[in-house]
Amino acid sequence: MTRPSITELGKALRRQEISAAELTADAIRAVRERNPVLNAFALVDENGATEAARQADAELASGIDRGPLHGIPVAVKDLIDVAGVPTTCGSATSSGARALRDAEVVARLRERGAIIVGKTTLHEFAYGATGDRSVHGPSRNPHDPGRMSGGSSGGSAVAVASGMVPLSLGTDTAGSVRVPAALCGTVGFKPAFDAIPSSGVYPLAPTLDHVGLFAGSVGDTLLGYEAVTDQPVQPLPDVRGIRVGWASDLAPCDPRIEESTYDLVVRAGLSPEKVAEFPGNLFEVFTTLQGKEAFDVHAHHLDQDRDLIDDEVFARLDNGRKVTIASYAQADVVRRELRTFVEDLLQVNDILALPTVPFVAPKLGERRVPGTGLEVRSALLSLTFPWNLTGVPAISVPAARQDGLPTGVQLISAPGKEHLLFAAAQAVETA
Numbered sequence: 048m049t050r051p052s053i054t055e056l057g058k059a060l061r062r063q064e065i066s067a068a069e070l071t072a073d074a075i076r077a078v079r080e081r082n083p084v085l086n087a088f089a090l091v092d093e094n095g096a097t098e099a100a101r102q103a104d105a106e107l108a109s110g111i112d113r114g115p116l117h118g119i120p121v122a123v124k125d126l127i128d129v130a131g132v133p134t135t136c137g138s139a140t141s142s143g144a145r146a147l148r149d150a151e152v153v154a155r156l157r158e159r160g161a162i163i164v165g166k167t168t169l170h171e172f173a174y175g176a177t178g179d180r181s182v183h184g185p186s187r188n189p190h191d192p193g194r195m196s197g198g199s200s201g202g203s204a205v206a207v208a209s210g211m212v213p214l215s216l217g218t219d220t221a222g223s224v225r226v227p228a229a230l231c232g233t234v235g236f237k238p239a240f241d242a243i244p245s246s247g248v249y250p251l252a253p254t255l256d257h258v259g260l261f262a263g264s265v266g267d268t269l270l271g272y273e274a275v276t277d278q279p280v281q282p283l284p285d286v287r288g289i290r291v292g293w294a295s296d297l298a299p300c301d302p303r304i305e306e307s308t309y310d311l312v313v314r315a316g317l318s319p320e321k322v323a324e325f326p327g328n329l330f331e332v333f334t335t336l337q338g339k340e341a342f343d344v345h346a347h348h349l350d351q352d353r354d355l356i357d358d359e360v361f362a363r364l365d366n367g368r369k370v371t372i373a374s375y376a377q378a379d380v381v382r383r384e385l386r387t388f389v390e391d392l393l394q395v396n397d398i399l400a401l402p403t404v405p406f407v408a409p410k411l412g413e414r415r416v417p418g419t420g421l422e423v424r425s426a427l428l429s430l431t432f433p434w435n436l437t438g439v440p441a442i443s444v445p446a447a448r449q450d451g452l453p454t455g456v457q458l459i460s461a462p463g464k465e466h467l468l469f470a471a472a473q474a475v476e477t478a
Contacts, residue, residue, distance in 0.1 A: 053119055053213050053267045060107065060118050067107070067118030071100035071162050074120035077211045078165070084192050087205035089125045089183040091165035092132055096120070099162045106160070115270045117160030122206045122215035125166035125183075126173050127258070128247040129153050136249050137171040137181035137199075139355040140348050150247025152216060152258055152275050159274045164212055167202030171360045172348075173218055173251045174341060175199055176226050176427040179411050180357045187411070188231055190452055194408040197227030197427065200261070204231040207261045214271050215261045220251050220337065222403075222431025224259035225443040229403035229455025232445050234268045234472075236260045239462035240438030243275050252340035255333075255435045265444060265472045272465075281466035286316050286474040289467055292396035293319035294459075297329075298429030299421070300405035307447040308402045308456040315474040319400055322392055325433070326385060330425060333432045335370055335378040342367025382436050389437045393461040398471045401430055403443040403455030434459055440468055444475045 051059070059065045075093055082088050103118040128134050128146035130153075135141035148154075153163065168186040170178050178201025179185035186201035188194040189209040196205050200217025204227035207215050217224040219237040228235025236259050243258040250256055260275075262268040273279050291312065295305050312319050342349075345364050348356060356364070392399060406416060409423050416426055434441040439462060443455040456475055460468035 050210055050213070050263060052264055053115060053262070053270050056119060056213065057115050057117070061112070067100040067103040067162060068097070070118060071096050071120050071164065074164050074212050081209050081211060085187045085189055085205050085209055086168055086184050087186055087202045087209065087211060088122065088165050089135065089137070089168045089202065090132065092129070092163065095131065096162050096164045103160050103162060113158065113160030114274060116156065116214070116274045119161050119214060120164045120212045121156055121161045122164055122167050122203055122212045123153060124169055124200050124203050124215070124217045126169055126218055126249045127153060127216055129163055129166065132166060134166070134249060135182065136173070137169040137183060139182040140352040148247065151244040153247065155275045161274070167200070167206055167215060169200060169202055170198035171357050172345060172364070173199040173220065173223060174360050174363055176222060176424045177409070178227060180360055185411055188408045190232060191408070194410055194452070195230065197230040197404075197408065199223040200259070201227045203261050204228050204233055204235065207263055208233040213263060213267060217259050217261060218248060218251075219257045219259045219435065220255045221333065221435055222428045224261065225403050225431050225441060225455070225457060226427050228261055228443040230408040230453060232453030234262050234265055234445070235443045236268045236272060237434065237441045238272060238276070239440045242278065242440075242462075250344050252337040252344070254340060255337055257435065265442075265469060265476045268442070269469050280469060283466055283470040283473065286470050289317060289471055290395070290397045291317045291319040291471070292322035292392060292399045293401065294322050294325070294399045295401040297325055297401065297433065298405060298426070299419070300402055300430070301449065303449050304402050304405060304454050307449070308454065311446050311456055311475055311478055312400050315471070315478040317398070317400070317471060317474065322396065322399065326381070326388065329385065329433055329436070330429065332378045332381045333436055335374055336382065338367035339370035339375045342370070385433065386437045389439060390461070393439070397460065397464065397467045399459040401457050403430060403457040405430060407449050407452035407454060430457060438462070440465055442468060442472050444472050
């Protein structure tokens with residue numbers, strides 16, 4: 048089903064063909080209808096959203112126009128503070144205390160006139176790629192509710208992919224925006240490190256965490272990104288002449304997905320050339336860094352709230368206790384070497400391209416990839432985590448379906464080259 052873009056909705060608002068109140072009521076109605084099956088939302092702030100929509104309409108009527116997101120319903124991952132609403136982080140350890148103020152990214156959305164509809168379901172503490180461990184229950188794939196949405200920002204992906212809202216916020220520490228975007232069939236963007244401020248966002252691994260966006264199209268993602276940053280993207284160029292490196296050798300991948308994503312990049316008018324092989328053992332380096340940082344953030348929960356934390360999440364967090372200062376420091380050395388390696392690649396290539404995930408959405412609760420023996424969590428992240436280590440922008444765009452389920456193609460650029468990244472992403476989307 049084709050849904051109106053944010054630009055189209057904005058034009059309709061300004062022509063008074065629809066109101067922000069009607070858009071918000073439609074979003075809340077869609078949540079009521081679809082959420083009992085898909086579990087995208089942990090909480091809906093109907094009163095707050097209705098009042099914000101009324102104010103947005105009044106402002107437009109009086110000539111105040113806050114930009115492309117004015118009057119547009121938006122969902123926020125329940126790891127990000129929204130004033131007056133609880134932030135549970137998907138965990139029973141939350142006391143239910145309401146946030147005193149908006150996270151900076153939410154404040155910016157409000158300044159641009161966006162309507163915050165509610166908080167979305169996430170993997171507990173954002174520590175999981177599967178999206179099926181939360182005090183609120185699993186978020187479910189809209190293409191097959193018996194399958195994973197991906198995580199940890201699964202609810203935010205489902206909210207957009209199922210048409211509940213046109214834009215949502217997530218966070219991405221190893222692929223937590225791009226993985227669910229690919230599995231659910233929507234666009235997911237992880238900007239450069241710290242491009243979107245993280246104040247008011249509960250951390251997982253602070254040197255790896257990124258705030259990101261989901262939308263139904265590349266154009267809508269770009270509008271959302273420009274609205275929450277102070278760095279407007281340069282005009283998008285013609286893709287002819289953009290140099291593309293193909294970087295799919297990071298991990299094993301379903302050959303059908305690799306072939307179809309490569310073919311899509313070619314059909315987009317890009318000419319991918321295989322890049323140099325990446326250094327080995329990067330996932331071990333990543334898990335060392337993430338493990339220690341996540342343990343440091345959540346040590347008080349492990350000591351005080353053992354019985355309130357999901358067993359799988361607890362075990363992963365507690366495993367970080369074993370990471371020594373020396374092993375963390377050594378992993379950080381390798382991270383800096385990887386950054387240099389990727390910087391060099393992105394001097395030779397404007398864009399790197401590869402699949403987002405190596406297989407389609409697993410069934411809920413599945414922990415081994417059928418026929419491979421691979422662990423689902425690490426395999427889901429195997430093509431996304433390096434771009435958190437390096438902090439470079441990365442976007443996932445829907446690609447060809449396999450077995451009736453979505454897949455994604457992932458594009459990478461250097462910071463400051465987002466105009467090339469979005470130009471290539473739009474070309475892929477069109478193709």
